[in-house]
Amino acid sequence: MHNQDDMRHQEAVGEPFSQSDGSPQQDEQARASEAPLAEKLARAESSLAEMRDAFLRAKAELENLRRRAREDVASAHKYAIENFAASLLPVKDSLKMALQAEKASVESLREGVDITLRQLSSALESNRVTEVDPKPGDRFDPDRHQAISVVPSSQPPNTIVNVLQTGYLIVDRLLRPALVVVAQSTTGGHAIQGDAA
Structure with a gap:
């Protein structure tokens, strides 16, 4: 009866109930087996705290990056034309x-x-x-040239007869096509017959 009261008391206060018979030797063994568990729990809690700290630091660093x-991209958009504008200033000075x-x-x-x-070209x-x-005489390239007209010519068909306006590229992207006049063969039919003969 006394043992049942002890069990109820230990359960009420949340203490693990050991089914020892109350002898000092068994109590010491129970305490000895609890000690490694407490050490392991302390190490696990310490490791968890370190990991949490490392995670929070990494998260803060990522947010800073x-x-x-974002600031670098905004600055690049804002000042992207700075070098180009600086290189045009001598042209404006010369015109003034x-x-x-x-x-x-x-x-x-x-x-x-x-x-x-020359300053502008530079x-x-x-x-x-x-x-x-x-x-x-150059071959017409629809990716870089814009044909304004096609004229009869002794040149091979689809070649440039005249350049009306120069085109421009920015690196490899077309800014403005060259405006050109393109050759149309006047002897197309005769040339084919001559080749066949």
Whole structure:
């Protein structure tokens, strides 16, 4: 009866009930078996706390990286044209100086325009804007050229007869196609018959 009261008391206070007969030797064995469990629990809790701390630090670092990446992208969009604009400033300065010249000869104006054009070409090239400037006789390329008209010509068909306007690429993307006149064969039928003979 006394043992049942002990069991009820230990269950009420949440203590594990040991079915020892109350001898000191059995109580000591029970305490000895509980000690390694308590150590393991303490180590597990310590390890969990370290992992939680490491996780929170990694999460904070990732958030900082994301924030910095967003700021870098926003800055890149905002100032993407900075180098290009800086390379065009000398062109504007040259044009302003030309307008301020009071008694300029046609020859000096022409020389100034030529220098300004070279500055502009250099600014475009340094920003990877290149010309699409086909020559007469080159094959028509619909990815880089725009045919304004097709004219009878002694040239082979689909070749360029005349360039009306230069085109431009930014790196490898077409900014503006070259405007061209393309050859249409006037002797198409005769040439085919001559080949067959």
